[in-house]
Amino acid sequence: MGVAHREYFYIGGACVVGAVGLFYAVKWIQRRIRNYRHPFEHVGVVSELYVYPVKSCRGRQVQWMQCGKRGGCSGEMQDRHFLIINAQTKHFVTARTHPRIVLIDSDVRDNVLTLTTPENTPVRVDLEKVIADKKAVTAILHGDLKQTGLDCGEQIGEWLSKVLEVEQPLQLLYYKDGLYTERSCQRRSRWFFGLAPTQDDEIAFVDLAPYMAFSNESLNELNSRYDENSEKIITTRHFRPSIVVDKCPAFDEDLWMELKIGDAEFDCYKPCARGVMTTVDPSTGEKDPDVEPLQMLREYRLAPEGKMRTIYKQSPIFGVNMGLNKEGTIRVGDEVYARYKDEPF
Structure with a gap:
């Protein structure tokens, strides 16, 4: 192949790659514009709020929560x-x-x-x-x-x-502000259909995000899958949420892009992957011998095939991780409003 032909080959390849990149960029922008045109809709009410002062210890159920960048606080x-x-x-x-x-x-x-x-x-x-x-x-x-x-x-x-x-x-x-840390909450749009702004939030000792929420019906739907003679009862505490929302469909959180509750506003930027923590019985401090509810969730809540499955592997999805866009106070009984995405996750 001559020099001229090689140059044409490289130029052609670059054009193809550029065209493909432009195509996906345009699709992303179109989806972003389309989703942000969706108005906020009433989706339910806050039924439970939790604060976890010590990481992994029992959470404190509270009636109100002041929402700050590093997580909720009550008193x-x-x-x-x-x-x-x-x-x-x-x-x-x-x-x-x-x-x-x-x-x-x-x-x-x-x-x-x-x-x-x-x-x-x-x-x-x-x-x-x-x-x-x-x-x-x-x-x-x-x-x-x-x-x-x-x-x-x-x-x-x-x-x-x-x-x-x-x-x-x-x-x-x-934890105190100003001490050395290599950790942050990294909001990214990445491979799912969320449109979270690229942003790093300071965090205390949380794993990934300062807030996590799910619908109460998601929990009810999970429990309905166990045999009626089964003694297994999966509770809210198995999943350690910050916020539980009632009066909305099961797994409605898969479609949330933003939430408004009270004075606070949240960015729903990442589906919450579940692991062995869910198998610890919060009332006995023992792991479930049948690895429940993790095994049941793997039957119907694994990430979709493709890049998302490659990343999440066998970790099922239950709940949504959230960052804070606007500080404020939220209370049990507050109305919850969501801006929906066109597609889950």
């Missing part, structure tokens, strides 16, 4: 602002490997964190002292990303080791 309880770690390896500890964590209840009042379980004497931590001591510890979270928190002291670490029945020493870390 002095801020969502996932405390993290349990292995004191030796500094790796974070969750119910995935230590399921009894879900039995630990937490409360924050008058700058004091209190942890309780049905079988143990409560332990308390003076948060003003924790801040004054400034004992910064860097933990290792998902993807070996590092994040620093303030050590809450030996007493609570020993208490956690006793409750979780482990020999290795544990520590509890307290």
Whole structure:
């Protein structure tokens, strides 16, 4: 092949690639314009709200929630602002490997964190002292990303080791703004039909997103699939949501693009993939021997075939991850409005 022919070949190939890229760009823009023309519609009401002060511990059901960029808070309880770690390896500890964590209840009042379980004497931590001591510890979270928190002291670490029945020493870390972190909430449109703006939000100790929501009917639909003689009852707490919406169809959240609740506005940017955490019974702290509800969800809630399935693999979808577009207060009973997408996910 001569030089001239090769040049024509390269130019032709570049034109084809450019044309394909332009085609998909135009389709994306058309979909974006079409979806944003959809008005907000009334979809239901808030039936439940939860704040999880300590990551993986029992959530606190609340009647109202102040929604900020890093998650919800109610009173002095801020969502996932405390993290349990292995004191030796500094790796974070969750119910995935230590399921009894879900039995630990937490409360924050008058700058004091209190942890309780049905079988143990409560332990308390003076948060003003924790801040004054400034004992910064860097933990290792998902993807070996590092994040620093303030050590809450030996007493609570020993208490956690006793409750979780482990020999290795544990520590509890307290999140404060300004400490070192390699983690963020990354909103991306990517491969699903969401049109989230490209944005990185600061987060405390959440896994992926500061908020997660689903329809109550999604849970009812899941439970309806079990045999009527089955003793399995899957509850809201199995899925650890921030917000539960009533009076809308099952899996309506698959189509949400944006939500308005009270004064707050949310960006529904990513379907929530589910894993082994859902198999931990929130009332017993034990993993389900039949790996439910994960096995049932895999029968009908896997991601669509294609790139999305390649990424999500065998992790079924239940709920939607959300970032915050506008801060505000939301309450149980508030009306919920959604801007819908034309296609799910």
